[in-house]
Structure formats: C-alpha cells, structure tokens
Amino acid sequence: MSELALIERIAARARRRAGTELGIGDDAALLSVGGIAVVTQDLLVEGVHFDRATSSARDLGHKALAVNLSDLAAMAAEPVAAFVGLCLPPGVPVGDVDELYAGMEALAERHGLTVAGGDLSSGPALVLAVTAVGRESPGLPAPLRSGGRPGDVLCVTGALGASAAGLLLLERPELAAAVPAAVAGRLRAAHLRPEPRLEAGRALARAGAAAMMDVSDGIALDAGRMAAASGLRAVLELDALPMAEGVAEVAAAAGRDPRGLAAGGGEDYELLAALVPADVGTARRVASCPLTPVGRLEEGPPGLVALDAGGAAVRLETAGWEHDV
Amino acid sequence: MSELALIERIAARARRRAGTELGIGDDAALLSVGGIAVVTQDLLVEGVHFDRATSSARDLGHKALAVNLSDLAAMAAEPVAAFVGLCLPPGVPVGDVDELYAGMEALAERHGLTVAGGDLSSGPALVLAVTAVGRESPGLPAPLRSGGRPGDVLCVTGALGASAAGLLLLERPELAAAVPAAVAGRLRAAHLRPEPRLEAGRALARAGAAAMMDVSDGIALDAGRMAAASGLRAVLELDALPMAEGVAEVAAAAGRDPRGLAAGGGEDYELLAALVPADVGTARRVASCPLTPVGRLEEGPPGLVALDAGGAAVRLETAGWEHDV
Numbered sequence: 001m002s003e004l005a006l007i008e009r010i011a012a013r014a015r016r017r018a019g020t021e022l023g024i025g026d027d028a029a030l031l032s033v034g035g036i037a038v039v040t041q042d043l044l045v046e047g048v049h050f051d052r053a054t055s056s057a058r059d060l061g062h063k064a065l066a067v068n069l070s071d072l073a074a075m076a077a078e079p080v081a082a083f084v085g086l087c088l089p090p091g092v093p094v095g096d097v098d099e100l101y102a103g104m105e106a107l108a109e110r111h112g113l114t115v116a117g118g119d120l121s122s123g124p125a126l127v128l129a130v131t132a133v134g135r136e137s138p139g140l141p142a143p144l145r146s147g148g149r150p151g152d153v154l155c156v157t158g159a160l161g162a163s164a165a166g167l168l169l170l171e172r173p174e175l176a177a178a179v180p181a182a183v184a185g186r187l188r189a190a191h192l193r194p195e196p197r198l199e200a201g202r203a204l205a206r207a208g209a210a211a212m213m214d215v216s217d218g219i220a221l222d223a224g225r226m227a228a229a230s231g232l233r234a235v236l237e238l239d240a241l242p243m244a245e246g247v248a249e250v251a252a253a254a255g256r257d258p259r260g261l262a263a264g265g266g267e268d269y270e271l272l273a274a275l276v277p278a279d280v281g282t283a284r285r286v287a288s289c290p291l292t293p294v295g296r297l298e299e300g301p302p303g304l305v306a307l308d309a310g311g312a313a314v315r316l317e318t319a320g321w322e323h324d325v
Numbered sequence: 326m327s328e329l330a331l332i333e334r335i336a337a338r339a340r341r342r343a344g345t346e347l348g349i350g351d352d353a354a355l356l357s358v359g360g361i362a363v364v365t366q367d368l369l370v371e372g373v374h375f376d377r378a379t380s381s382a383r384d385l386g387h388k389a390l391a392v393n394l395s396d397l398a399a400m401a402a403e404p405v406a407a408f409v410g411l412c413l414p415p416g417v418p419v420g421d422v423d424e425l426y427a428g429m430e431a432l433a434e435r436h437g438l439t440v441a442g443g444d445l446s447s448g449p450a451l452v453l454a455v456t457a458v459g460r461e462s463p464g465l466p467a468p469l470r471s472g473g474r475p476g477d478v479l480c481v482t483g484a485l486g487a488s489a490a491g492l493l494l495l496e497r498p499e500l501a502a503a504v505p506a507a508v509a510g511r512l513r514a515a516h517l518r519p520e521p522r523l524e525a526g527r528a529l530a531r532a533g534a535a536a537m538m539d540v541s542d543g544i545a546l547d548a549g550r551m552a553a554a555s556g557l558r559a560v561l562e563l564d565a566l567p568m569a570e571g572v573a574e575v576a577a578a579a580g581r582d583p584r585g586l587a588a589g590g591g592e593d594y595e596l597l598a599a600l601v602p603a604d605v606g607t608a609r610r611v612a613s614c615p616l617t618p619v620g621r622l623e624e625g626p627p628g629l630v631a632l633d634a635g636g637a638a639v640r641l642e643t644a645g646w647e648h649d650v
Contacts (some may be wrong), residue, residue: 021361025554026470027399027538028365028459036346037362039458040353041408043444074352083366085410085454119454121367129410129444129454133364134353145351213352229350 001094003120009094010101010115019080019135020114029116031080033135038142040071046089046126054170057096059192060128061103067216068132069111069196070269074214075142076205077134079198081116082108084130088122100128103193111198140205143273147211148230152274154223154295156215157287159201161251161258162244164265165192168254178253183246190244194269200287201271207283208274218264220316222272223295225306230274233300238263239309242292263306264316326419327447330619334419335426335440344405344460345439345467354441356405358460363467365396366563371414371451379495382421384517385453386428392541393457394436394521395594399539399578400467401530402459406441407433409455412448425453429628436523439555465530468598473555477599479620481540482525484507486583487569489590491516495578503578508571515569519594526596533609534598543589545641548620549629555599558625563588564634567617587633589641 001009011024022030031037042063044050050158055063065082068246072079084104088097101115108115113132136142164189169176176184197214206211211230214220220236227234251258275283284291295307306314326334347355356362369375369389380388389409397404409429413422423612426440433440440455450622461467491512494501502508522539529537536555540547545561552559566587576583600608609616620632631639 017641022469027396028402028467030400030461031362031364032360033358033362034360035357037356037358037458038353039356039406039408039442039456041410041443041454041456043412043446043454045412045448047444048446048448054540071352075355077353083364083365083456085366085456087368087370117364118366119369121368121373121454124449127412127448127452127454128451129366129368131364131366131408131456132353133458142347142353142355144347187359193342197420213562226516238582262395282369282516322455 005121008095013101013105014115017112017114018173020116023114023116031133033080033315036136038072038075038077038134038136039131040068040142041131042067043128044128052162055192057099058103061100062107062193064128064130065104065107066194066196067269068130069198072132072134073196073198073201074264074271076137076140077142079111079113079132079134081114082130082132084115084118086118087121087127089123089125112309137202138263140202143205143209143212145211145213145226145229146234148226148274148297149210150232150297150299152210152297153277153280153293154234154294154297155273155275155280155283156219156242157197157270157289157291159162159242159244160219160268160270161247161262161265162187162190163194163267164261165247165250168250169183175250175253178249179246187246187250191267196269197271201291203286204271204273204283207286208279209275211274213272214269215270215272218266219272220263220304220306226272226274227297227304230301231302232297233302234297234304236293236295236304236306238306238314240292240294242290331422332445338426338430339440342437342439344380345441346453348439348441353440354406356458358405361461363397363400363402363461364456364511365393366456367392369453380497380517382424383428386425387432387518389455389518389561390429390432391521393455393593394523397459398521398523398526399458399537399596401462401465401527402467403462404436404438404457404459406439407455407457409440409443411443412452412538414447414448414450426597462527465527467574468530468537470536470538470551473551473557473599473622475557475622475624477535477622478602478605478618479559479622480600480605480608480616480618481544481567481595482522482614482616483595484567484569485544485593485595486572486590487512488519488592489512489586490572490575493575500575500578503574504571512571512575515579516592521594525614526614528611529596529608532611533604534600536599538597540593540595540597541591543591544597545588545631551597551599551643552622552629553627555622556627557622559620559622559629561620561629561631563631563639565617565619567615596634
C-alpha cells in the first residue's frame with residue numbers, strides 16, 4: 001500500500017473531537033488550547049522499548065499514546081490531540097497498522113482527544129514517535145516537579161511493580177504458575193496497556209499537589225528527581241510502597257526482590273504527588289484511585305534516601321538493594 | 326554517554342525563548358500560544374530521507390526543524406517551540422549529536438523558537454521525529470488548503486528545482502562541472518538546508534492568500550492537492566514555473582527534463598498561495614521574496630491540468646512528462 005493510501009486510510013479512521021479545529025490533512029493541525037499548551041513527546045522503539053513477539057499492534061498503539069497521556073496527567077492537563085510519527089519496517093501487514101491506530105483511537109475516545117496529525121515513513125524498525133498536546137485545566141496551573149516544599153508528603157497513586165512483574169511474565173511465561181491466571185493477566189496488561197491517570201492528576205492538583213510527576217522510571221529514581229528539582233531530599237519508606245497484587249509471588253518465583261520491582265521496575269505510569277500533610281486526607285478522597293503516602297520531602301542534600309521498615313537507610317542499586325553500612 | 330547525561334547536555338544548550346514558559350526538564354513543556362496552537366510533525370529517517378555520507382549532522386538538525394517550520398509557514402503561524410525525538414544508532418559520536426542540535430538551535434534562534442522537549446533512544450538507524458508548535462499570528466487565521474476559490478491565481482515563492490538538482494549533485498558529484506562552483510554550492514545547500522518561508526507565509530496571508538501550503542512533494546502534486554481540497558481544478562503553466570539558477574544545466578548534464586525537476590522534484594519548501602487576481606500585485610510587493618504567478622484555480626473535476634507554452638495539456642508522469650494525445 002502506498003504511503004498516501006495509508007495516510008488516507010488512517011485519516012478516515014481518526015475521529016475529530018472537541019478542541020481540534022483542524023486534524024489530519026493540511027500542513028498542520030489547529031488546536032484550541034485557550035492560552036497554555038502542554039506538550040510532551042515519547043519514542044517507542046522496537047528492540048529497545050518493546051518486542052513485537054509479546055506486544056500486539058493494538059497494545060503498541062495504546063501504550064505509545066498512554067505514556068504521553070501519563071505525562072499530561074502529571075501536569076493536570078486536559079489532552080486535546082496526539083501526533084503520531086510512525087516508521088514501518090518492511091513486511092508489517094496493513095492490518096497491523098489498522099490495529100495500532102485502533103489501539104490509539106480507543107484510548108483517545110476514552111479521554112476525548114484527537115489523533116490530529118503525524119507522519120509515516122518506511123524504516124529499519126518499528127518506531128512510534130508520539131507527541132501529545134493538552135491544555136491547562138481551567139484554574140489549575142500545572143504542578144511542576146520543582147514545586148515540592150520541605151515537609152510535603154509524597155503520595156503515589158495505584159500500586160507499583162505490576163509493569164515490571166508483567167514484563168517478567170512475558171519474558172518467562174513459566175513464572176505465571178506463581179499466580180492465578182487472572183492476576184497474571186492483569187500484570188501483563190499493566191505492562192502492555194498502562195492506563196494514564198488523567199482524572200487522578202487533575203484531582204490531585206485540585207487537592208493542592210504542589211509538585212507532581214509520573215512514575216515512569218521507578219519511584220526511587222523519580223522521587224529523587226522531584227526532590228532534586230525542588231532543591232530538597234526525598235525520604236522514601238520502602239515498606240510503605242503499595243505493591244500490586246501478584247508482584248511478590250512473581251518476584252519470588254523469579255528470584256527477584258519484590259521491593260526492587262516496586263521501587264525500581266519502572267513503567268508503572270502512576271503519579272507521584274507532593275502534598276502538605278493537611279491535604280493528604282482530601283487528596284485520598286478525591287483521587288478516584290488508591291493514593292498511598294510513601295515518604296516525604298525535607299531539607300538536605302538533593303536526592304533520595306530510602307528507608308527500610310526499621311528506619312535504616314538502604315542504598316538502592318540498579319540491580320537491587322543493599323543496606324548502607 | 327548515558328541517555329540521561331546526553332539529555333542534560335542537550336538541555337544545557339537549548340535556549341528558552343519567548344512563548345515557552347517551561348522547556349526541557351519536566352513531564353511536559355508549557356507553551357503560551359494564546360488560543361490556537363498550530364502543530365505539525367515530520368519524520369526524517371536515515372536511508373529513506375537522508376544519507377549520512379552526504380548530510381552532515383548540522384545539516385540534519387537544520388533540515389529536520391526546517392521542514393516542520395515550512396509547514397507552520399504555510400499556516401502563516403509564528404513558531405513557538407520544537408520537540409525532538411531522536412533515535413541514535415550505535416557509534417554516533419557525541420560531537421555529532423552536539424552538531425545536530427547546533428544546527429537546530431541556529432535555526433531556532435533565527436525564528437525565535439525554543440527546543441522545548443523531546444525524547445532520546447538508541448535504535449537501528451538515525452531517526453529524527455520533530456514536532457513544531459506555533460501560534461496563529463494575531464488577526465491572521467491560518468489559510469487552509471481548502472480555501473481556494475475559482476479564479477484564484479496560484480503563486481509560488483522563490484524558485485523551484487534547486488533541491489532536486491542539489492540532490493543530483495550530491496549523488497553524482499561529476500555533474501557539478503555543469504555549473505559554476507558557487508551555483509553548485511547553492512543547489513546543494515537548497516537540498517541540505519532548506520530555508521522555511523515563515524516571513525513570506527505571514528505576508529501572503531496578510532495580502533489575502535485564501536489557500537496556502539508548502540511545496541514539499543513538487544508543485545504539480547501539491548497544486549493538485551490544494552485544488553482537490555478546495556473542490557476545484559488547478560491549471561499549472563509549466564513554462565511559468567520559476568526555475569532556480571543552475572537547474573537547467575544540471576538537468577541537461579544528467580539527461581533529465583529540467584521542468585521535471587522544477588515541477589516534480591520536491592523538497593523545495595517554497596509556498597504555494599491562492600490569491601484573487603487583484604491581490605497578486607500587493608502580495609508580490611510584500612512577500613519579501615520573489616513571488617511568481619504559475620497558474621489558476623477553476624471549476625472542473627478536482628485535480629491538476631498542466632499546460633505547456635502553447636497552452637496544450639501535458640500529462641505528468643512520475644518519471645517525467647508526456648503530451649496528451
């Protein structure tokens with residue numbers, strides 16, 4: 001199929017939603033953002049971020065958009081449109097391209113945005129370069145990473161470790177015996193089709209979150225980044241981390257530390273928010289999902305201190321955990 | 326160098342300019358667009374769109390941004406920011422990454438925009454996925470492809486065929502003997518470092534351009550697209566096409582039809598505008614670059630009719646020209 005025919009096929013299936021004045025088909029798209037545009041871009045590269053043996057085309061479409069929407073969620077923004085740059089290697093069936101856009105379109109439908117443009121090319125590997133554009137929610141300035149204050153409580157949405165455990169299950173299917181089939185399915189889905197926390201992001205900002213970011217590289221690394229951006233130190237209580245169902249069992253079967261998956265596994269796409277202690281109760285009521293206090297920000301050398309259950313400092317290594325001596 | 330270190334290096338060199346409230350370093354960028362955001366995305370893929378043997382890293386950075394700015398020019402927009410997704414194959418020296426961003430930054434400086442975000446990944450080939458975000462110029466709605474009216478004069482900025490001739494010179498250096506060295510240099514530069522017509526785009530919109538687009542795939546194809554979007558027929562006078570200096574000589578040396586390079590060579594990144602006849606004079610005075618009437622829009626089956634000097638219809642083939650019988 002020619003590039004032009006494929007673009008027409010994609011354009012015919014992209015539904016235009018509120019905020020997109022002009023979508024696919026002109027030199028550029030026109031988006032009504034009303035002041036401040038919130039823009040983010042992520043790459044998904046075959047062989048680096050995904051494997052076509054374990055990710056379906058529909059999964060890929062979903063995930064490529066979801067990881068960008070997660071960034072908009074962290075800014076408490078309302079998504080308006082997405083732009084999809086797609087490199088297609090030889091031999092990808094057109095049905096897979098349809099499925100990829102269908103995965104994106106289903107997620108776009110749920111969050112009211114438009115696939116409003118992009119570009120197509122042949123290439124040596126499947127590459128998805130998605131840019132998401134949102135607008136600031138009315139009266140709700142984006143909470144930045146740098147907004148944390150000493151004494152803020154660090155809270156995380158949902159549960160952690162599911163994506164890392166799901167990836168283990170995809171790479172080593174025999175580990176699935178460690179958990180009920182439904183749990184294994186949820187863990188794999190957490191890796192393949194993460195759900196961006198858009199509603200929670202806006203609710204947390206309304207509840208007073210001073211700093212917010214999405215947890216894409218593991219909460220230990222990301223909390224350290226938020227602290228550093230705020231000129232503070234993050235104290236993370238490892239035993240307070242909410243662990244997704246089945247993570248402990250899969251980690252045990254794989255000979256891995258479950259806290260390593262929860263704190264450092266990455267790709268959970270939960271939100272990390274810094275709130276004054278008095279706002280935590282409200283935030284938990286309005287977040288529309290579980291919200292767990294996991295630590296605090298305090299004065300000190302920028303970076304992260306992780307504490308175990310006894311309050312002892314733990315050093316986090318790339319491949320696991322080690323107590324400080 | 327680690328991905329993180331490379332991102333920090335890139336962020337340190339990206340200057341924040343007016344309109345970008347928040348650039349690289351948070352989950353998303355914040356751009357002040359004041360109502361309507363104008364957004365476009367283009368991919369440049371190694372082996373498809375460029376060859377590292379003939380394009381320097383600085384050229385690539387320039388071109389990846391320039392082709393996006395050309396789309397904003399066609400919307401008469403003011404560029405605000407660019408987002409750069411970069412796949413790096415193994416072995417690209419960090420100095421080349423610096424040069425690539427330097428090429429982008431130099432062009433961004435001239436047009437007042439900010440490299441405000443993006444993503445980095447390893448990958449099997451060099452891929453540049455650039456998204457440019459602009460705002461509508463005050464009081465100047467974007468002229469769409471579909472805005473053409475019967476009787477409009479089609480005008481094109483600058484001159485055509487330079488990029489195609491430059492590519493011939495890069496692929497077959499011996500052809501350079503056909504033209505003076507300075508001319509050969511300008512033709513190669515037209516291919517490697519096209520200059521987006523941002524100022525001309527706004528001037529043409531102010532002068533009344535009802536439809537506008539950039540000429541990226543050759544004026545024959547693009548004029549046909551504008552006509553089709555407007556529900557009209559484009560009549561293109563082949564002998565009126567402004568041909569860049571040296572194109573005729575390079576085409577002759579290569580055994581190619583110079584009109585083929587001018588009308589179908591592509592990548593000239595000039596602007597094609599539809600104006601009522603009474604506005605053409607004003608448009609030529611304010612365009613800040615040559616502006617040449619090359620045809621008209623008229624009622625008829627959507628598409629393109631090309632006419633030779635005698636007024637006879639010419640059929641355009643992918644690989645050249647053929648008179649209709």
